[in-house]
Amino acid sequence: MNKYTNLILGGIIIVLAAILAGTLIFLKNQPPQQRAIAPIEQIADMEPDSAKWGINFPNQWNTLQQTANNKTDTTYGGSSKFSQLERDPRQVILFTGYPFSKEYNDDRGHMNAVTDVNAIKRINEKSPATCYSCKSSNNPALWKQMGMEAYDATLFSDMKGNIQNSIGCANCHEAGSMRLIVTNPALKEALEAQGKDWTTFTRQEMRTVVCANCHVEYYFKGDHKYLTFPWANGTRIENILSYYKENGFKDWEYPDTKTPMLKAQHPEYEMFTADSTHYKAGVSCADCHMPYVREGAAKFSTHDVHSPLLNPEAACGQCHTDVKYVVGRVNEIQNQVYNTKIATEDALVDAIAALKTAAADPKADPTLLDEARNLHREAQFMWDFVSAENSMGFHNPEYILKILADSTNKARQAQMKAAQATGDMNLLITGVYDSLDPKPTPFK
Ligand code: HEC
Ligand code: HEC
Ligand code: HEC
Ligand code: HEC
Missing domain, CATH: 1.10.1130.10 (Flavocytochrome C3; Chain A)
Incomplete structure (x- = not known):
């Protein structure tokens, strides 16, 4: 190795780097690739068919x-x-x-x-x-x-x-x-x-x-x-x-x-x-x-x-190498969210039962009753935000479990406020849904 070889090598590296930079800038400035499909039919604006x-x-x-x-x-x-x-x-x-x-x-x-x-x-x-x-x-x-x-x-x-x-x-x-x-x-x-x-x-x-x-x-x-x-x-x-x-x-x-x-x-x-x-x-x-x-x-x-669970190779396999594993994770997440959601529903059903009794009591404190109603409103909307969402928790597991925890907490608070409004400790009874026989069926 002498100093000329070093100079030549250095020169080559600089030239290569310049070519690479130039190519990258050129590519970046190209218009996005057009799809090679020539339209056969002219489609009208907002064509419904x-x-x-x-x-x-x-x-x-x-x-x-x-x-x-x-x-x-x-x-x-x-x-x-x-x-x-x-x-x-x-x-x-x-x-x-x-x-x-x-x-x-x-x-x-x-x-x-x-x-x-x-x-x-x-x-x-x-x-x-x-x-x-x-x-x-x-x-x-x-x-x-x-x-x-x-x-x-x-x-x-x-x-x-x-x-x-x-x-x-x-x-x-x-x-x-x-x-x-x-x-x-x-x-x-x-x-x-x-x-x-x-x-x-x-x-x-x-x-x-x-x-x-x-x-x-x-x-x-x-x-x-x-x-x-x-x-x-x-x-x-x-x-x-x-x-x-x-x-x-x-x-x-x-x-x-x-x-x-x-x-x-x-x-x-x-x-x-x-x-x-x-x-x-x-x-x-x-x-x-x-x-x-x-x-x-x-x-x-x-x-x-x-549902991507019906074609997980195409849906998940483009990014995840272990498709079986991630599909298994979906299953665990959904089971956990489902069970938590049912616990929230039980809390809501208990709150509704307590509120019904309290609202029928003429001696109930109206301010506490309204507080109980507001807690019921918020708790049920939060539960529904999870329940009506169609992924059973998969789209955002941590966030969804937090919403359910907050909802259960508010539902139980609603029940306690209803009891407080009447002074009737019987309203703190839990497991109202389990005690129902027969279970409710859709209203006609
Ligand atoms: C629910 C929304 C939705 C509807 C309905 C829909 N598309 Fe698409 N379409 C998409 C999305 C999302 C993409 C992906 C676009 C992208 O990656 O840029 C797409 C992509 C395309 C592409 C680009 C090529 C490709 O396959 O990625 C074409 C062509 C296309 N759709 C045609 C149609 C036609 C024709 C219809 C009606 C028969 C239709 N789409 C209905 C959402 C829709
Ligand atoms: C124009 C409104 C509209 C758009 C846009 C739309 N959807 Fe839907 N989607 C619906 C409705 C309504 C249903 C339920 C239809 C029914 O039950 O008859 C539905 C159902 C679905 C289902 C359930 C299908 C099944 O077989 O159970 C999935 C999944 C879905 N949509 C995903 C998407 C995704 C992803 C996009 C965006 C690429 C999208 N939708 C865009 C209105 C829409
Ligand atoms: C476009 C790429 C892409 C697709 C498609 C995709 N994922 Fe992912 N997934 C990711 C990335 C990125 C992460 C973040 C963690 C990582 O880097 O592995 C991730 C993380 C996850 C995790 C771990 C979540 C956590 O909070 O730790 C699960 C479970 C998962 N994906 C399941 C799925 C399933 C099931 C499908 C198909 C229905 C899917 N993914 C489709 C890119 C993707
Ligand atoms: C990482 C992958 C992934 C992404 C991103 C994703 N979903 Fe989903 N989605 C799923 C999985 C998994 C399920 C659960 C399917 C099941 O339970 O069978 C699901 C369920 C659904 C369902 C109900 C499907 C059914 O079978 O009834 C709808 C609707 C839906 N997603 C819409 C959306 C919309 C809209 C977005 C974007 C805002 C979105 N998804 C983003 C993976 C994904």
């Missing part, structure tokens, strides 16, 4: 259609519409006085949404069209034509004729560019209320946000039933509770206890994005529920959205 989009994108359309026929169940989820009330009769008590105590079924695939909403016993002659908001690819065009305010002010029965198509391409994609978009005006408004502009979101963020068009907590605001996500204070459970407290909203009044109740919807988005392990690692809803699949030479996102 997915079959028309399907001419250009047969793989996505074929897999979307499979969601109509999925039936396989898992331990806690899956694609049949089993009755939540028959499986867990405590919920009949918890929803007494509200249509959810009549019929409450597990969710099915996207292509069944319109059939299922038209068949549910919860719908009556007063139900607003707002109930169609998350069910149909006719909506984006209707919202544009008539505005969401007028849409929501229409009766469900009067809207029925406009709703032919179940969930489809127009709920998630912009025709032409095919990019993922926010199609529900309520989502756009809820993001804006938090100072967020979805058009600045990355593609990976949109692979989660597109599901938030529907898989969220919402309520019908005011007399015209305006679809609203209660996110102005944030999307955590305490933010949502404080929002409902500020505007004094209630879904129904619990019979005999006179508690102003809240019904939670299906807050998958709020649960998952509350700093779950997967969310923090940058994983999206589509990663697990719409993994890439192969059909001949084509590689595409399956649009056959269902």
Whole structure:
């Protein structure tokens, strides 16, 4: 080795480094890769008929259609519409006085949404069209034509004729560019209320946000039933509770206890994005529920959205080498959450029994009674936020177990306050549900 060799070697390294840096900068400045699919059919803006989009994108359309026929169940989820009330009769008590105590079924695939909403016993002659908001690819065009305010002010029965198509391409994609978009005006408004502009979101963020068009907590605001996500204070459970407290909203009044109740919807988005392990690692809803699949030479996102436990190799195997292990973990997490959830329900049933007696006692202290009611309201909403969320805890196990612990605590406090309000220590009795014979069945 002499000093010339060193100089030459040094020179070579510098030149190589410069080439590498140049290449990286060049690559970074390239436009994103275009998909090599020439559109055969021009698709109209917000086209409600997915079959028309399907001419250009047969793989996505074929897999979307499979969601109509999925039936396989898992331990806690899956694609049949089993009755939540028959499986867990405590919920009949918890929803007494509200249509959810009549019929409450597990969710099915996207292509069944319109059939299922038209068949549910919860719908009556007063139900607003707002109930169609998350069910149909006719909506984006209707919202544009008539505005969401007028849409929501229409009766469900009067809207029925406009709703032919179940969930489809127009709920998630912009025709032409095919990019993922926010199609529900309520989502756009809820993001804006938090100072967020979805058009600045990355593609990976949109692979989660597109599901938030529907898989969220919402309520019908005011007399015209305006679809609203209660996110102005944030999307955590305490933010949502404080929002409902500020505007004094209630879904129904619990019979005999006179508690102003809240019904939670299906807050998958709020649960998952509350700093779950997967969310923090940058994983999206589509990663697990719409993994890439192969059909001949084509590689595409399956649009056959269902429980990832039915295709764990595709859903989890892209990131986890030991798929059997992680699926086993799901099972343990779900069993733990389920058992904790039942314990919370027992506490709520005990609180309701105590409150009923206390509310019927003319000598009960009204201030303490109201405190008990408020604890009941909050405890039950927190429980429902977990119960109505469809992953049985998997989307965010730590957070979900904390919510259940807080809920149980509040339910037991509600029971104690009711006893305090009357001075009747018999109201502290526990195990009310276990002593019921027969067990409740869904109200007719
Ligand atoms: C890390 C993977 C993963 C991510 C990310 C994920 N999920 Fe899930 N999801 C699951 C698993 C596992 C279940 C439980 C399925 C079961 O019990 O059969 C589930 C259940 C569900 C269910 C109920 C399915 C059924 O069979 O009834 C819905 C709905 C759902 N997820 C929506 C979402 C949405 C919306 C997001 C994003 C906000 C999301 N998921 C993010 C893995 C994931
Ligand atoms: C529930 C929402 C949803 C619906 C409904 C939906 N898509 Fe998608 N689609 C997605 C998501 C999420 C992706 C992944 C996008 C990404 O990674 O950028 C995707 C990706 C695509 C892609 C890009 C290629 C690929 O497979 O990743 C095409 C093309 C596409 N969808 C077509 C359609 C067509 C056609 C329909 C109707 C028949 C449809 N989609 C319905 C959510 C949806
Ligand atoms: C336009 C509204 C809408 C959008 C957007 C949407 N969903 Fe759904 N989703 C629904 C409805 C409604 C159901 C229940 C349908 C039924 O029970 O008939 C459902 C059901 C499901 C199920 C249960 C399927 C089964 O077989 O049990 C999963 C899982 C799911 N959605 C995941 C997602 C994911 C992930 C996204 C985003 C990529 C998404 N959804 C986007 C409305 C939507
Ligand atoms: C896109 C990548 C990706 C996918 C898809 C994915 N995971 Fe994960 N998962 C991660 C990352 C990253 C972590 C964080 C810990 C780590 O680095 O291993 C994680 C962690 C976990 C953990 C440990 C959680 C904890 O809190 O310690 C479990 C259990 C798990 N995943 C199950 C699943 C299951 C089941 C599926 C399929 C339904 C799935 N994952 C799909 C990336 C993924």
